[in-house]
Amino acid sequence: QxxxxxxxxxxLLNIVGKDxxxxxxxxxxxQLLAIANWENSETDGLQNPEQNxxxxxARLKFDGFVYTPKLRYKIELGLSNRDISGGSQFTGNTPRYIFDAVVKWNFYENFELWFxxxxxxxxxxxxxxxxxxxQVDRSLLNAKFNIDRDMGFQLRHHFKLGKQALIREKFAFSQGEGRNVTVGNLGGHQYTSRLEFLPFGKFQSKGDYKGADLAREETPKLMIGSTYDLNKNAVKTRSNMGTYMFTDTGFYETDISTFFMDFMFKYKGFSLMGEYANRDADDPIAKNLDGTETGDIVQIGNGLNLQTGYLLKKNWELSARFTSIKLDENITGKAPEKQYTLGLSKYIVGHKLKLQTDLSYLTVDQGTDELMFRLQLDVHL
Amino acid sequence: QxxxxxxxxxxLLNIVGKDxxxxxxxxxxxQLLAIANWENSETDGLQNPEQNxxxxxARLKFDGFVYTPKLRYKIELGLSNRDISGGSQFTGNTPRYIFDAVVKWNFYENFELWFxxxxxxxxxxxxxxxxxxxQVDRSLLNAKFNIDRDMGFQLRHHFKLGKQALIREKFAFSQGEGRNVTVGNLGGHQYTSRLEFLPFGKFQSKGDYKGADLAREETPKLMIGSTYDLNKNAVKTRSNMGTYMFTDTGFYETDISTFFMDFMFKYKGFSLMGEYANRDADDPIAKNLDGTETGDIVQIGNGLNLQTGYLLKKNWELSARFTSIKLDENITGKAPEKQYTLGLSKYIVGHKLKLQTDLSYLTVDQGTDELMFRLQLDVHL
Amino acid sequence: QxxxxxxxxxxLLNIVGKDxxxxxxxxxxxQLLAIANWENSETDGLQNPEQNxxxxxARLKFDGFVYTPKLRYKIELGLSNRDISGGSQFTGNTPRYIFDAVVKWNFYENFELWFxxxxxxxxxxxxxxxxxxxQVDRSLLNAKFNIDRDMGFQLRHHFKLGKQALIREKFAFSQGEGRNVTVGNLGGHQYTSRLEFLPFGKFQSKGDYKGADLAREETPKLMIGSTYDLNKNAVKTRSNMGTYMFTDTGFYETDISTFFMDFMFKYKGFSLMGEYANRDADDPIAKNLDGTETGDIVQIGNGLNLQTGYLLKKNWELSARFTSIKLDENITGKAPEKQYTLGLSKYIVGHKLKLQTDLSYLTVDQGTDELMFRLQLDVHL
Structure with a gap:
């Protein structure tokens, strides 16, 4: 009330309704972003500068509960051109304005059903x-392997193990072609399972799912998680992401699996996050009915991402990231990449008002190296 | 205040301004929706399942008054890809984000002017x-014959007849090509007249324009209405809806008329709604200047829709619907269709929080029958 | 609080946060608009009527400050199809939903940095x-010469000169291809400088940047301003506006300069606004690498716009406008145009609720004259 x-x-608003x-x-x-990047050639040094x-x-977000605190909802809308682009014949030839539109029902004890x-x-x-x-944005591992959003059901449960430890189980049954699809399911459905183990109990302020140890955990906190995702008869090159694999008669379908192992550790301003990702497919080379190759390739391979930061006085933070991507070169034709990033953040009011800058160096096997500088301002009402 | x-x-907000x-x-x-449907063949039974x-x-809605309660406004925005799709060269090659943007001026007694x-x-x-x-969604009659939204002026008036009876008159002068058009009027304008007769007076809570008798009317309430719509030199196949009828030199233009007769009856939780629709055109077959046919056909014909429901205890409701569509088969080449729908709704907080499911069987003359199951959750802040 | x-x-909301x-x-x-226009031929009089x-x-706007009143933000979103159209491969093939997304930091005395x-x-x-x-909309001068919005930094400063006079200096460093571009900078950057001189001090209620003297200034108020804008290696026909100048190998690049001289005068309900614009380019004729012309032409030339209004009792206003556009006819092939507009406005609640109508007559040298009538209703919550 x-x-x-x-x-x-x-x-912007924080309303509790009558009664x-x-x-x-x-x-x-x-998020307002400025980017400058250069190619780095052994012979000529930095060249071909680009600026952006x-x-x-830019987002609008609504969340809360209706009728009973056990029935929660969330709506998140994208506003910027980068947020909403990606429309296609599969989304009604229309930008993808809605990020989240989900209802979460805590129907029994620690069980929650999402739709x-x-x-x-x-x-x-x-x-x-x-x-x-x-840092300014997510890593290359995420760009290549993440399974993003989808439509369907999720079942979530958690329980305590002993005095401190917490275990969370998450299952999703989804359409399998990503967000905002209007044409119904193609190929088969997507099945996702994730298990999370927090041996020292909950993080403060949900810090397991936030960057930087802004809460300066007084005791060590750890989350170890693992996800196995199976997209049956998937029709896109990165499971429910990437491009559609068209054939001369319809879509190429193959089972795609994605596996993640990750952890987050935080203690007294120090944070360390690690992720390993692996993607595989029954037959990653898309083919027409007569066996000729269509040119589409499922992006199989693996990636590693390690990221650490230390929060200094007055909420300045230094951070560093190392990312290694190894797609299956024989199949995808893509050379291994490594990226090194140094970040500096000033959290003026936590993540709600912050200025972040980072400097990244990308090395590509037998390819052109790249240097990138970014500066970003976040305002979150 | x-x-x-x-x-x-x-x-979400309900504000009355200062003074x-x-x-x-x-x-x-x-509205979150899950659909499963099958084709039903006489020989093979249910087959070709699809899922969606x-x-x-998803919508945002603003309404209220400005300056004086006699000057009301309404803005409604669509957010979901299904809501906003349908952009074309006639809408600036841009999705159709705005549903309603209208001002209503009660300029004299029971008269109201809309713009x-x-x-x-x-x-x-x-x-x-x-x-x-x-039920989960509107009927086939509506899909084939409705005249949706348009831009222009409306004049509305109502008066009492005797002690109880109420008569409402509604006139619209519109552009005639539907919502969000940016290129101005094509062909002629559209003229709509509607007359409504409520012999037993107003419904509770505007129940004449709401599904289900959630107000459980204590005395019988009835509305009988009739609409005649004339779209002069219309350029689309379903009056202001459907596709544009291009010719080799511009647009095919023909007068299209749409007639509706409908009623709503409610009493003690029981509701019955009926609609008859008829569409006709001066010359429904689109032709080029030289008389050759372009292939576009005005969708002339008629439809009948009957829908009933009974509200049980705790706001569970059983409903049933029968819809028959008979387009002029000689002209449109489309066979008659009948659809039977059984619905079950749980109105947790009226229409604001409800779960609805329905099962529909569609029969097409000489065609393939279809079975469809739908489950939908509505959350309305 | x-x-x-x-x-x-x-x-709609006006919130000051806790503490x-x-x-x-x-x-x-x-803004709800009705337009009727006709061509006027010497022989046949008014003909070819069009209606729209x-x-x-339709817009949503958020502005205020965060953390400290010295750090302000503004977000403005377009909703109508006319607002958001103009998407292209350069905006992610997506409508241009965001108008403003900017943060303004008053970092020192009268200095403000925008990003x-x-x-x-x-x-x-x-x-x-x-x-x-x-009047109902901006002039032809604005349509042909304005430099609209862009992304980047601005530095603003102002100081008092003597007892009354005020000087404002504004500098912008921008990407140079207009709003909502997602592909980064093409060609060179854009540099804008503007100087404003207010010899009699500030207008009431920021009236220098508002049409009509609704504040009925008690003493004469004047602003004289001048802008010089240089778009280095610009790739569009109207600096950061217009169409992209493609060549067979990429983009045609040429330096485009735009110069404005303008003033606003207000006194006791009387207002007078004047603008002169001039655009020039190093080489306005776009060419391929081999020197053949691509067909794109930078729209060089100049324009003059004079507009005056007088506010009557009860906030009725009569206004008049004269606009003259002279593009370089040899280069652009476009004949000089003159437009005369008479306007009548009723400001019911200032600019927040107003009804405006105007009648415009356009003469084109050796071309077809046009008559246009417009009626517009503004509702601004």
Whole structure:
């Protein structure tokens, strides 16, 4: 029964309806980004500079409960051109405005049933909100392997093991072609399972799914997680992401599996996150009915991402990241890549108002190296 | 002078401005839908299953008054890909984000003048909000014959006849090519007239334009309505809906008329709705200047829709629907169709939070029958 | 610490967060427009009538400060099809939903640093909000020469000169291809400088950037401004506006300069605005590498716009406008145009609720004259 203004960072609106019959928190945010990058050749040094100003992300978010606190909802909308692009014949030839539209029902004890479109329980880096990242943007591992959002059902459960330890189980049954699809299921469905183990109990302020140890955990906190995702008769090159694999008669279908192993550790301002990803397919080379190759290739291979940061006084943070991507070169024709990133963040009001900058160096086997500098401002009402 | 939180279902915000100089109710809603359907062949039974998860609709709505309660406005925005698709060269090659943007001025006694884009006074089923339906979605009659939204002026008036009876008259002067058109009027304009007769007076809570008798009317309530719509020199196959009829030199133009006769009856939880629709055209076969046929055909014919429901205890409702569509087979080449639907709804908080499921069987003359199962969750803040 | 409802015209929401740590004003507005126009031939008089109903503009706006009043933000979103059209391969093949997304930091005394996407400091008429115009829409000068919005940095400063006079300096460093571009900078960057001189001090209620003297200035107020804009190696026909100049190998690049000189005068309900614009280019004729012309031409030339209005009792206003456009006819092949417009406005609640109508006559040298009548309703919550 309260709609009095909040402190900064608690939402544009934070309403609890009359008689506590519902609630809604409304948030708005934007990320303003400047990028400069160069190719680095052994002979000529830095060259071919490119520059980019972007409204990288801008979002509206509504979440809360209806009728009973056991029935929660979330709606998240994208506003920037980068957010909403990617429309196709499969999305009604229309930009993909909705990110999340999901209802979560705590129907029994620690069980929760989800219905709608939202993030799948994939790698930890993907599930951390883009507004809560430790560096300017997510890693290459995430770009190549993540399983993003989809539409369908999820079942979630958690329980305590002993005095401290916590285990979470997450299952998803999804359409398998990504978000905002309007044409129904193609090929088969997608099945995702994730198990999370927190030996020292919960992080403060949900810190397992936030970048940087802004809560400065007083005791060590750890989450270890693992996801196995099977997309039966998948029709896209990166499971439910990537491009559609058309054939002369329809779609090429093959089972694609994606496996993640990841962890997050935080203690007194120090944070360490690690991820391993592997993607495989029954037959990664797309073929027409007569066996000729269509040219599409499932992006199989693996990746490793390690990221660490230390929070200094006044919430300045130094961070570093190492990412290694090894797609199956014989099949995909893509050379291994490594990327090294150094980041500096000033969290003025936590993740709600922050300035981040990072410098990345990308090396490609037998290819052209690249240097990238980024500066980003986050404002999150 | 009040913005205190509302009970659930009264809007996300419900503001009355200082000195009652304005008001605004802000609502947000989403419909999450799961569909499964099969073809049913006499020889092989159910086959070719298809499955679809959808954010069927998601909307933001603003309505209220400005300056004086006699000057009301409404803005409704679509968010889901299904809501906003349908962009074309006629809409600036851009999705159709705005549903309603209309101002309503009660300039004299019972007269109201509308200006902007909103629903035309067409068949009752169309004007019932998609958030207030008795079954998961509207009928085939509506899909084939409705005249949806358009841009222009409307004049509305109502008066009492005797002690109880109420008569409403609605006129619209519109562009005639549907919503969100940016290129101006093509062909001629569209003229719509609707007359409504409520012999036993108003329904409770505007129940004449809501599915299901959630108000459990204590005395019988009836509305009988009839719409005649004339689209002069129309250029689309279903009046202001359907596809544009291009010729080699521009557009094929023909007068298209659409006639609706409908009623809504409610009493003690029982509801019955009926609709008859008829569409005709001066010359339904589109032709080039030299008389050769372009292939486009105005979808002339008629339809019948009957729908009934009974509200049980605790707001469970059983409903049934029968729809028959007979397009002119000689002209359109389309066989008659009949659809039978059984629905079950649980109105947890009226139409604001409800779970609906229905099972439909479609028979097509000389064609393939289809079975469809749907499950939908509505959350309306 | 206040979110009590506002009077009409002060925003849908007007929130000051707890402990004054942030603020947000949320506004929504729409413009409903009806147009009728005719060609006027010397022999046959008015002919070829066209008619158009439009949701001309519809917007959502968020602005306020975060953390400290010295750090302000603004987000403005377009909703109508006319607002968001113009998507291309350069905007992710996606409509251009975001107008403004900018953060403004008053880092030292009278200095302010801006970062993000917003209007450049161009001609006065462009920077006046489309919700604060004196007539139904902006002039032809603006249509041909304005430099609209772009992404990048701006630096703004102002100081007092003597007792009354005020000088403002505005500099912008931008990407140079307009708003919502996702592909980074093409050609060179764009550099904009603007100087404003207000000899009699500030206008009331920021009237220098609003149409009509609704504040009825008690002493004469004047702003004289001048903008010089240089778009290095620009790739579009109107600097950061217009169409891309493709060649067979990429883009044609040439330096384009745009110069504006403008003023606004207001006194006791009388207002007079004048603008002169000039555009030039190093080599306005786009060529392929081998010197053949591509067909694209930079729209060089100049324009003059004079507009005046007088506010009568009860906020009725009569206004008149004269616009002359002279593109370089040898280069662009476009004949000089003159447009005369008479306007009548009723400001019911200032610019927040107003009805405007105007009648325009366009003469084109050796071309067809046109007559246009417009009626527009503005509602601004």
């Amino acid at each position: 309260d709609s009095s203004p909040t402190t900064f960072g608690k939402g 506590s019959t519902w609630s809604s928190k409304v948030g708005a945010r934007m 100003f972007l409204v990288r992300r 709608g479109q939202t993030k799948l329980p994939g790698n930890i880096e993907r599930v951390i909100s883009s507004g809560d990242l430790q | 009040d913005s205190s939180p509302t009970t659930f279902g009264k809007g 009652s100089t304005w008001s605004s109710k802000v609502g947000a809603r989403m 998860f959808l954010v069927r609709r 902007g884009q909103t629903k035309l006074p067409g068949n009752i089923e169309r004007v019932i909000s998609s958030g207030d339906l008795q | 206040d979110s009590s409802p506002t009077t009409f015209g002060k925003g 004054s740590t942030w603020s947000s004003k949320v506004g929504a507005r729409m 109903f439009l949701v001309r503009r 993000g996407q917003t209007k450049l400091p161009g001609n006065i008429e462009r920077v006046i909000s489309s919700g604060d115009l004196q």
